Amino acid sequence: xxxxASHPALRHYYDDMHQQHESATMGMWAFLAQEIMFxxxxxxxxxxxxxxxxxxxVTGSNLLPIEWGGLNTAILIAxxxxxxxxxxxxxxxxxxxxxxxxxxxxxxxxxxxGVKSIEYSHKYHDHLIPGLNFTWDGPMAGPMKIFFSxxxxxxxxxxxxxxxxxxxxxxxxxxxxxxxxxxxxxxxIENFGLYWHFVDIVWIFLFPxxxxxxxxxx
Amino acid sequence: xxxHAKDHGDGPHIVPMRVYxxxxxxxxxxxxxxxxxxxxxxxxxxxPVALAIAIFKASLVVxxxxxxxxxxxxxxxxxxAGFFWLIILFxxxxxxxxxxxxxxxxxxxxxx
Numbered sequence: 001x002x003x004x005a006s007h008p009a010l011r012h013y014y015d016d017m018h019q020q021h022e023s024a025t026m027g028m029w030a031f032l033a034q035e036i037m038f039x040x041x042x043x044x045x046x047x048x049x050x051x052x053x054x055x056x057x058v059t060g061s062n063l064l065p066i067e068w069g070g071l072n073t074a075i076l077i078a079x080x081x082x083x084x085x086x087x088x089x090x091x092x093x094x095x096x097x098x099x100x101x102x103x104x105x106x107x108x109x110x111x112x113x114g115v116k117s118i119e120y121s122h123k124y125h126d127h128l129i130p131g132l133n134f135t136w137d138g139p140m141a142g143p144m145k146i147f148f149s150x151x152x153x154x155x156x157x158x159x160x161x162x163x164x165x166x167x168x169x170x171x172x173x174x175x176x177x178x179x180x181x182x183x184x185x186x187x188x189i190e191n192f193g194l195y196w197h198f199v200d201i202v203w204i205f206l207f208p209x210x211x212x213x214x215x216x217x218x
Numbered sequence: 219x220x221x222h223a224k225d226h227g228d229g230p231h232i233v234p235m236r237v238y239x240x241x242x243x244x245x246x247x248x249x250x251x252x253x254x255x256x257x258x259x260x261x262x263x264x265x266p267v268a269l270a271i272a273i274f275k276a277s278l279v280v281x282x283x284x285x286x287x288x289x290x291x292x293x294x295x296x297x298x299a300g301f302f303w304l305i306i307l308f309x310x311x312x313x314x315x316x317x318x319x320x321x322x323x324x325x326x327x328x329x330x
Contacts, residue, residue, distance in 0.1 A: 022290070029293060029296035036303065036304055040303070044308060044311050047312065048311065048312075051312075077249065080242075081242040083283075087285075088233065197279050205276070207252075208269070208271070211256075212253065212268055215256040216256060
């Protein structure tokens with residue numbers, strides 16, 4: 001890439017586009033390491049309390065609708081594919097296709113959030129939201145409250161990440177339209193893809209840990 | 219992968235479509251398997267099986283969708299650091315909790 005030195009997206013402190021791209025990818029992974037720490041803390045807390053209140057976590061897990069959780073898993077995996085396609089098209093400079101794959105990703109992301117909001121509204125209706133209307137007449141009321149606190153904080157932080165992701169797509173789409181990205185410069189698209197895949201990975205763990213574990217014990 | 223990293227005159231490394239299709243197919247199949255396994259009574263193995271499938275799915279995403287497989291060794295270190303830290307977090311946290319004599323943690327779970 002000898003003509004790189006004159007690319008409009010090249011910052012003056014990089015030698016060429018390749019160096020800039022590698023730095024951007026590395027920085028994104030450093031950010032994702034921080035995200036792993038953030039979600040890791042939540043998962044560690046979940047693990048500790050699951051050991052401590054095993055039966056309450058089994059009961060709570062069985063109150064989550066597995067069909068909605070499974071559907072959302074499929075939606076999110078599909079959205080990971082569409083975003084991978086967007087990055088691939090960016091690498092080839094297919095501007096229209098990047099835009100369309102982003103659109104597909106956004107639709108899938110919104111579908112996920114739609115399903116999530118249906119689940120949340122059912123939980124509201126069943127008085128299972130700690131801090132808002134939690135009532136549990138059976139045994140283990142305290143541990144049940146802990147389970148649903150973890151459920152709402154973990155899925156809520158995950159949903160917040162998805163909302164931010166959709167915001168990032170809205171921010172990037174006019175730039176895609178304007179043809180700013182191509183084989184020489186696609187770091188913003190690739191880094192968005194890394195972010196979205198990470199959010200998918202978080203759900204890959206949330207789904208079995210919240211919806212599936214304990215299913216066989218009821 | 220390192221050969222590609224050194225040779226950056228050819229533009230980005232474009233992963234063949236069949237790789238993406240294989241990964242997405244694997245992810246869907248593994249999701250179905252993990253749901254099915256959740257309903258089977260595997261004794262103490264239910265949680266390890268669910269986690270093993272989740273880790274395998276996450277690895278597919280990291281290696282192929284996130285292009286780590288095709289990246290430089292430096293990127294492997296950056297990508298691996300966060301996950302390595304996660305192992306430390308869990309190992310040290312849980313060795314503390316399950317070994318506390320004054321708490322009832324660990325034992326009921328291990329019998330389960």
